[in-house]
Structures are given as C-alpha cells and as structure tokens.
Amino acid sequence: MPLSGDPQKGGTETDGRRSTEYCSYCYQHGQFINPMMTMQEMQAKAEEVMRGMGMSWLLIKLTRMNIPRLKRWKNS
Secondary structure, eight states, rough: OGGGTTTTSSSSSTTTTTTTOOTTTTTEETSSSTTTOOHHHHHHHHHHHHHHHHHHHHHHHHHHHHHHSSGGTTTO
8 A cells, every 4th residue: 555545654663653665554563464464365455455445457456466566575
C-alpha cells in the first residue's frame, strides 16, 4: 500500500517513529505483523482486498506485478 493511502501514514519502528518504507497494516514496532507471509500470500491478500473495494482488474494486476519489486519481497 502506498504510504499516502495508509490512514496511519506508515507503520512504526521500535522507537515509535513512523516507518518510511512500510504501511501500518504490515509493520508495527519494527516488525512485520505477519513475518511468515509469503509473497504469493501477499499477492492473494492484496487482490482479495482490492476486489472487495471494487477496483479494476487492471489495477489489481498491476499491484500483483509490483509486489515482487517491494523491498520486503525482493530477496524472496
């Protein structure tokens, strides 16, 4: 999720600062909320949420394609 779309404007680091890399839905207190989630699970979750919001298939496809490029998933 783009941080601009995150109601909290980012997750939090261990010292309470806002994360400039990860959203509040994924990252709190310097840790991923679901550290065992695979990239494929993240893609499926993002698609599920986006479909529920009525987003277009093109935006969903672009999002799925972008997830492997995110820092968390680059080495997966």
